[in-house]
Amino acid sequence: MADCSRQLQEQVRTASAERRALAITGGGTKVFLGRRPVGEVLDVSAHRGIVSYQPVELVLTARAGTSLDVLEAALQEHGQMLAFEPPHFGPGATLGGTLACNLSGPGRPWWGSVRDQVLGIRLLNGRGEHLRFGGQVMKNVAGYDISRLQAGAMGTLGVITEISLKVLPQPALTLTLVQAHPPATAITRMNQYAGEPRPLSAACWLDGRLYLRLSGAASAVQAAAGQWGGDRLAAAEATAFWSALREQQQAFFQPALRGETPLWRFSVRPNATLPELPGAWVLDWAGAQRWYRGTGEPARMETLAAAMGGQVTLFRNGERRAEVFHTLPGALQTVQQRLKRQFDPAGIFNPGRVYGWL
C-alpha cells in the first residue's frame, strides 16, 4: 500500500537523462497486447493502494498499481462496481494497465468504458514532472482532457500513477436470456433490442446462441425478459458466462490462448454485415466488438474493418514486431508523433509499443 511515486519519478528522470527506453509494467497481464515491449522494465505494481473512496460520491481514487481484485472487493462491500467490467487477463492486473490499454467488458455499450469513467489522473511525464489532470468530481472541463487521452496510449505518453474513477451501484437484479440464432439474425436482434428502452446491459452471440443480459430494477428486468423471451440462465451460470467471455476463457478463445491461431478484434458499427471468412466469430457489445479467430493478411483485415465502419487489431499472436493496430492515415500519425514529443521529448516511454513509428 505504498506511495512509490518518488522512486518512480527518480527512475524516470534518470532514464530520461540517459535516454534509456522504459517498458512500463503493472501486473504484466497485458504483455501480449500491442507490439513487443522494449527497454528496461519500470515496475509500477508496488505503487498501489486506494487513496480515497467515498461511496456516496460514487468516486474512487487509487494508485495505478492497485490490482483490480482489490478495487472490486472494496466496491463490493458497498454494493458498488467498476461499471466498465475490466477484463483482468490474469492475476494481478492493475488499474493503470487497464486505462492504458482501454480495456472494458461486456457492459461497455451501456455502462461506458474505462475511458468514460475516468475523472482524473496523475501522470509522470518524460521530464519526470508529476502532474495532475482532471479531478475527483463528475464534471470538469478545465484544460484539455489529458486523463482520457491516456486511454489506448499504452503508456506512450507517460507513467500513469493515480486514477480517479466514477463508480456505479450494482444493479438490483440481473438476468440472462438465451435465444438460438444464426449470426445475421443475431446482429439484427441485438441492434433492435439495443434500440428499445429496456435495461439491456450486455448482448453477445457465441456458438449459435444470443446471450442477452438485463440489469436494473427488478420490475423492468422481468418485464423485458417476458417480452423478449428465451431460456433463462441460472444466476451462477450467467455470472460464469459473462466472466468467461470477459476473460476470454470460453472454448472459442482457447486456441488463441495456446498461441496456435491469431485472434483479431474488430471494433465496428454494431449493425455491420459480417464478412465471409473461413475462421470463427464471437460478437460482443451488441455487434460493436467482434472477435475473429483465424489467419489473415493484415491489409485484407483492415479493408474488411473499414467496410464495417471501424478498425481491426491483431489482439493475440501473429507477428508482433510488425504493426498490430489499424493503420492510421499520415495526418493522424503526425498528430500522434507531435503529441508524444510534447509529453516525452526523449522518447523513453514504451517506444514502439502501440505503433512502430510512435
Added chain:
Amino acid sequence: MSKSPPAREALAARLRACVGSQYVIEDAETRRPYECDGLAMYCELPQLVVLPGDVAQVQAVMRICHACGVPVVARGHGTGLCAGAMPHPEGIVLSLARLSAILAIDPEARTARVQPGVRNLAISEAVAEYGLYYGPDPSSQIACSIGGNVAENSGGVHCLKYGLTVHNILKLEVISVEGEKLDIGSEGLDSGGMDLLALFTGSEGLLGVITEITVRLLPVPERARVVMAGFDTIQAAGDAVGGIIAQGIIPAGLEMMDSHAIVAAEAFAQAGYPVAAKALLLCEVDGTDAEVQEHSTRIETLFRQFGATSIRTSRNEAERALLWKGRKSAFPAVGRISPDYYCMDGTIPRSQLARVLTEIDRMATEYGLRVVNVFHAGDGNLHPLILFDANVAGEFERAEAFGGRILELCVAVGGCITGEHGVGIEKIRQMPVQFSPEELAQLEAVKQAFDPQATLNPGKGIPLLKRCQEYRTLEGHAHG
C-alpha cells in the same frame, strides 16, 4: 495594433473568392452581433466574419489564414458562457452556422452524422420518429450548436445518468490550423492508440475546427417522472441527495435550487414551488412504467426520511413539464429580479455542498452583492448567479472578483473551476489556482502540437506561463 485597412481589404478579397462575397462580413454594423458570446461583458470586434458553406470552404479559409498568420475564432451559435467565442481583434470569426445539415441517420446502429451548426435539440427532433434522442441536454439546447457542445464538452440536466458530450459521440471530422482534414474516432466504440476524440472534446476551438460529428443516440424511455421536495435547510437537501445515491438509484436528473432561486422561479413560472422552503430538489427518474413507479415511491419515502417539508410527484407529462419549467427558466427568472447576473460554474464533491453554500452566502455579504443558486446537485456542479447592475460603476468588477473567489473555493474543497461552461477568457485567471506551472506548461505543449503559431482562438483556455505570475500577483492584491 489593428490591421491596416488595406491589409484587411486584401484578406477579405481572398476570403470572398473562396466563400462568395455575401458570406464575408466587413461592415462594422453587421459584424457587431458577433462581438461576444453569451457572456456579453466581454466583447471585441473581429476584422471580418466569414461564413463558409461547406467543409472544402472551411479548409480554404483555414489555409489562407494560416498562410497570413491571421487568428481564427470558430463560432457555433454564440451561446457559450466563458467568452470562448469572443473574437480576436486581429482575426476573423469563422462561423459554422451555415453547416447545419443532418447528413445521415442510422436508426438501427443508433447514430446520426451531423454538421457542426446543427442545433442540439434539432438532432433529437429529427430522430424522434425512430423512438431515439440525443442524450446531453444543455439548458441552451434550443439554440446551441452541436459543434459548440463538442468544443465545450457540454452537459445538461440528464448527464448524471446519460453522460456528457464526450460519452455520446463516436467520430469527428476536424480541420487543422493548416487546413488539413483529420478523421478522429470511428463508427465503432473505440479506436487504436491515444484517445484523440476525448482530447478534442472540450478543446474550446484551440486545437482545430470541428466540421462533422457522429453522435450516439439513445432509446426514449417509456416514462419519466419528477419528484419535487422542499427542505428547511440546504444541509438536509444535500443529505437527501446522498441518500438517493446510497440506495443505488441513479436518477436521470437531480437539481437543487436555493430559497432565492425558488422565489424567483415561482414568480416567473408559477410552477407551484414551495416558496417558504430553503432548498428545493427536483429528482427525475426514467425507465419502464414499473421501474419508474418503483423508484419514485422509494424516493418519496427517502425524502420524507430526510425531513422534506413538502413533496409533489408529477402525475402526467403536463405536470412534469410544469415542475421543470421553473428550473429551466431560472436564468430568465433571475433576469427579472436583477438588471444583470453573472453565472459561475464550479464543481465540488457533493459532501461539501452545505459548507460551500454557507461560505458563498458569507462572501455575498462581504461583496455587497446578492447571489442565487441553482445547480446540478447530482454531480456537484454549482451555478451561483451573482446579481449586479452593469450601470453602477464598479459593480461588474465586484461581481467578477466575487466569482473568482467562488471558483477558488471550489478548488480548495477538492473541486474544479468549471464543470461544463469552459475556461475561455473568463476563467483563465483561475487556471493557475487549479493547475501548477508545470501542468499549465504541459497543457500549452499540447496546444503547440496542433497549433505552434497559436492562431486558433488565441488567448483563451490556457494561460501563457508568463501571464500566470502576473495573475497570481493580481490575485494576491485582490485578496489583500
